[in-house]
Amino acid sequence: MTDETVFQPIEKVSIVISKGSLDGVYPGLIMANGARMEGMEASLFFTFFGLEAILNKRMDNLKVATVGNPGMHMPTLIGALPGMSAFATKMMKKEMEKIDIPPVREFLTMIHDSGGELYACRATVDMYHLKREDFISELDGIISVGQFYEKAAGAQIIFT
Amino acid sequence: MTDETVFQPIEKVSIVISKGSLDGVYPGLIMANGARMEGMEASLFFTFFGLEAILNKRMDNLKVATVGNPGMHMPTLIGALPGMSAFATKMMKKEMEKIDIPPVREFLTMIHDSGGELYACRATVDMYHLKREDFISELDGIISVGQFYEKAAGAQIIFT
Amino acid sequence: MTDETVFQPIEKVSIVISKGSLDGVYPGLIMANGARMEGMEASLFFTFFGLEAILNKRMDNLKVATVGNPGMHMPTLIGALPGMSAFATKMMKKEMEKIDIPPVREFLTMIHDSGGELYACRATVDMYHLKREDFISELDGIISVGQFYEKAAGAQIIFT
Numbered sequence: 001m002t003d004e005t006v007f008q009p010i011e012k013v014s015i016v017i018s019k020g021s022l023d024g025v026y027p028g029l030i031m032a033n034g035a036r037m038e039g040m041e042a043s044l045f046f047t048f049f050g051l052e053a054i055l056n057k058r059m060d061n062l063k064v065a066t067v068g069n070p071g072m073h074m075p076t077l078i079g080a081l082p083g084m085s086a087f088a089t090k091m092m093k094k095e096m097e098k099i100d101i102p103p104v105r106e107f108l109t110m111i112h113d114s115g116g117e118l119y120a121c122r123a124t125v126d127m128y129h130l131k132r133e134d135f136i137s138e139l140d141g142i143i144s145v146g147q148f149y150e151k152a153a154g155a156q157i158i159f160t
Numbered sequence: 161m162t163d164e165t166v167f168q169p170i171e172k173v174s175i176v177i178s179k180g181s182l183d184g185v186y187p188g189l190i191m192a193n194g195a196r197m198e199g200m201e202a203s204l205f206f207t208f209f210g211l212e213a214i215l216n217k218r219m220d221n222l223k224v225a226t227v228g229n230p231g232m233h234m235p236t237l238i239g240a241l242p243g244m245s246a247f248a249t250k251m252m253k254k255e256m257e258k259i260d261i262p263p264v265r266e267f268l269t270m271i272h273d274s275g276g277e278l279y280a281c282r283a284t285v286d287m288y289h290l291k292r293e294d295f296i297s298e299l300d301g302i303i304s305v306g307q308f309y310e311k312a313a314g315a316q317i318i319f320t
Numbered sequence: 321m322t323d324e325t326v327f328q329p330i331e332k333v334s335i336v337i338s339k340g341s342l343d344g345v346y347p348g349l350i351m352a353n354g355a356r357m358e359g360m361e362a363s364l365f366f367t368f369f370g371l372e373a374i375l376n377k378r379m380d381n382l383k384v385a386t387v388g389n390p391g392m393h394m395p396t397l398i399g400a401l402p403g404m405s406a407f408a409t410k411m412m413k414k415e416m417e418k419i420d421i422p423p424v425r426e427f428l429t430m431i432h433d434s435g436g437e438l439y440a441c442r443a444t445v446d447m448y449h450l451k452r453e454d455f456i457s458e459l460d461g462i463i464s465v466g467q468f469y470e471k472a473a474g475a476q477i478i479f480t
Contacts, residue, residue: 005171005314007171007314009309009310010312010315013317023208027178027319030283034304034306034309035305038306038310095287096287098286098287099287101283156317158176158317160319
């Protein structure tokens, strides 16, 4: 501890999104949007399954992960029925809408328009043989982990 | 790198708990408790499924996520049998007890009594139509993402 | 915000690995390796199921979590078939190899040889009744959460 502990406000966040489920993607988007609303710098780095959230063909159809998620209050075998994930997804989207949280594509555009930056992980892009045109047009770049760290100078890194 | 690199000790942590499974909740509680024991400031911010951990009706019955968790060493179909999660949960609680880690409710009270702060995420509370009285009495407040960032000034944000 | 906002580069990362699936372990290893390649200090702290990644008998057989992971594009019931996780694991290992990412054991040795540090969580080690010889020889120590925070002085803590 320093003598008097005057805490510096958080000025910047670099949020990593590594999951591809609806419930895995939204927390990072909400934190990025909240940061921009507070005047903080914010960037999102999509890696591994998180890439789904910025892929044109996938981002509108993300699903809630019903199995492996005891928080959903469904016995696991029921959670494994194909229809349950669709149902939970529909429910979640409806509730998100009620509290004014937009669908993923619209939310990303909103974050980008307010000054937030969107990056895809180079290694994951190469692993899945993807091209720039496969991604949402707002994407600011495809960058390496090293470049991610450079851009994260002065930021809190938040891995979701 | 600066010339001499005298690293500042971590003085404060703001831990986000976003999962509702027993194995998803404990790491954050352990890190908050460890921080307080070292004399660091610590706060917990419960969001999304993590809200389960501070809900009076749910917090005593959190379960281990057995499916979607290859680390459990159970073939996935067996992991999906309703009884397995209960079994894994019982085992985990027993092992936690052996190393002196208390049940969730008692652990939260301990963290709060030692000066740690507990907050619920406003958006999630609204999404699930919850009220203050649904939560553990130790809860210090229901706050927005913006307020979370303000309170996190000077802290390491740890998203679990 | 300070007056001019000259952001300090990230100099050090302390990465927590809490999951035991192949897709849960790799992001942390990639971030640690990327940090070392940029000349940053890097350490890995294995806790809960993450301990699997440094256990001699387990680390060569980590599996991809196919259920509870909608990003895999498999209907959940199919994802629960025992063979599917093995298939997804084989596919992932093959793709990782193509982009020059080595198997877990080799990757950990590489990170360690380049100056990265590897630590196991004392509480988890005690919970599973493990001994030093159960772990990869490169392990730098078994430490408490308090010691983890001490070693994380000046670092960005990244919980994966």
